Amino acid sequence: MNYFDYRGGRLHAEGVPLATIAAEVGTPAYVYSAATLRRHYKVFAGALASASPGVKHLICYSLKANSNQAVIRVLADLGSGADVVSLGELRRALAAGIPGGKIVFSGVGKTAPEMRAALEAGIRQFNVESEPELEVLAAVAGSMGLRAPVAFRVNPDVDAETHAKISTGKKENKFGVPFERAREIYRWAATHPSIEIVGVDVHIGSQLTNLTPFERAFAKVAELVHALRDDGHAIRSVDLGGGLGIPYERNAPWPHPDAYAGVVQRTVGNLGCELIFEPGRMIAGNAGVLMASVIYVKQGQDRKFIILDAAMNDLIRPAMYDARHEVMTEREPAPDSAFEKVDLVGPVCESGDMFARDCEVPPLAAGDIVCFETAGAYGAVMSSTYNTRPLVAEVMVDGDRFAVVRPREDLESLIARDQIPEWLRGGAARGGSAKGA
Ligand SMILES: Cc1ncc(COP(=O)(O)O)c(C=O)c1O
Numbered sequence: 001m002n003y004f005d006y007r008g009g010r011l012h013a014e015g016v017p018l019a020t021i022a023a024e025v026g027t028p029a030y031v032y033s034a035a036t037l038r039r040h041y042k043v044f045a046g047a048l049a050s051a052s053p054g055v056k057h058l059i060c061y062s063l064k065a066n067s068n069q070a071v072i073r074v075l076a077d078l079g080s081g082a083d084v085v086s087l088g089e090l091r092r093a094l095a096a097g098i099p100g101g102k103i104v105f106s107g108v109g110k111t112a113p114e115m116r117a118a119l120e121a122g123i124r125q126f127n128v129e130s131e132p133e134l135e136v137l138a139a140v141a142g143s144m145g146l147r148a149p150v151a152f153r154v155n156p157d158v159d160a161e162t163h164a165k166i167s168t169g170k171k172e173n174k175f176g177v178p179f180e181r182a183r184e185i186y187r188w189a190a191t192h193p194s195i196e197i198v199g200v201d202v203h204i205g206s207q208l209t210n211l212t213p214f215e216r217a218f219a220k221v222a223e224l225v226h227a228l229r230d231d232g233h234a235i236r237s238v239d240l241g242g243g244l245g246i247p248y249e250r251n252a253p254w255p256h257p258d259a260y261a262g263v264v265q266r267t268v269g270n271l272g273c274e275l276i277f278e279p280g281r282m283i284a285g286n287a288g289v290l291m292a293s294v295i296y297v298k299q300g301q302d303r304k305f306i307i308l309d310a311a312m313n314d315l316i317r318p319a320m321y322d323a324r325h326e327v328m329t330e331r332e333p334a335p336d337s338a339f340e341k342v343d344l345v346g347p348v349c350e351s352g353d354m355f356a357r358d359c360e361v362p363p364l365a366a367g368d369i370v371c372f373e374t375a376g377a378y379g380a381v382m383s384s385t386y387n388t389r390p391l392v393a394e395v396m397v398d399g400d401r402f403a404v405v406r407p408r409e410d411l412e413s414l415i416a417r418d419q420i421p422e423w424l425r426g427g428a429a430r431g432g433s434a435k436g437a
């Protein structure tokens, strides 16, 4: 079932015509479906519950995929926890109503102020990625008279078989502590009175479409849990990260959460640990589209370009990862429609500002609306204001209601944010001095 589909020949998000949203909010805009978010969360939770009944699971939605407060709120209402990687994400999770006890803090560069805020919030666990980080955490927790709950993220040196830029579990990647040294690091960490060792964490990459790398990594984690227990550590939680891939292209094969849950059960299901998961893309990816309008149809020397009002600054994935996002036109193509091959591009001054090359679309004209699918994860969160293009609006649909959940950024304030120092205002060219503030 798809919540972004045609009804009466017009593309809808759940019960709302996208043309209605475009008329009210303008384009470009991200449109999210609350029903899809809920369904994905429930499918994932359900798969885990049936594959390993009796095992405690905590789903910590990975905010980096889409940290809009309304998105987090939908998931918080279902009982989701959060995986955060910055003070900003921590604040967002708490603001959306996720209790500290359901928050895990990941990332290789946590700072002392971030640790302090997380300790104040009473988070579930820190996924620590290095010895220097552990030392700072021990000092911060000690100064607050607290014990910090810690799992080390281990780097199992497993190839996730995904895009190199989002592969994180090989030894050449910056993530995690070396698997071979894990026991020694745990032994050393346990000597810090302000550190409480609670678990083991792993995350080998994102958009994994093959489950074998998960199986390899989780099996190594299980082996490590046994070894750590032999060493006297009370390991009670295993965090398996995120990474489950989703279909970007129609009919592309993708791993079903049931199969993933089977791998989880086979590898770490019998350790007597609580299992933590950090899915991002799997929850949010297909719960959002980027809606854009055609500005011009341009016939080039040998190619036809559809120039849209959305660009690489709004959705960087095609330019950054050669990702392909399927396109849907707002009007359902007539059955006899003659499709043509075009390049869908944005207005930004880079040739890489292209959403899709040789894309088959029905004839398009200026003003027509198109949507890029699977843009709910790593879409708006990765956008920038390159070319001084304000951040676009974000809209949440729920049944036949919709609301702007982030207004389009105001161009005036975007420009006014920059400051011209007094010493530049005088104008060196007009004889001003270079000294002074
Ligand atoms: C530590 C960690 N957890 C969770 C995620 C979420 O991954 P995904 O969106 O692929 O589920 C990421 C991103 O890859 C991550 O780095």
Ligand SMILES: N[C@@H](CCCC[NH3+])C(=O)O
Residues within 6 Å of the ligand: 064, 166, 206, 207, 317, 321, 377, 378, 382
């Ligand atoms: N930004 C990446 C995913 C990064 C995963 C974060 N660890 C993407 O769009 O595919």
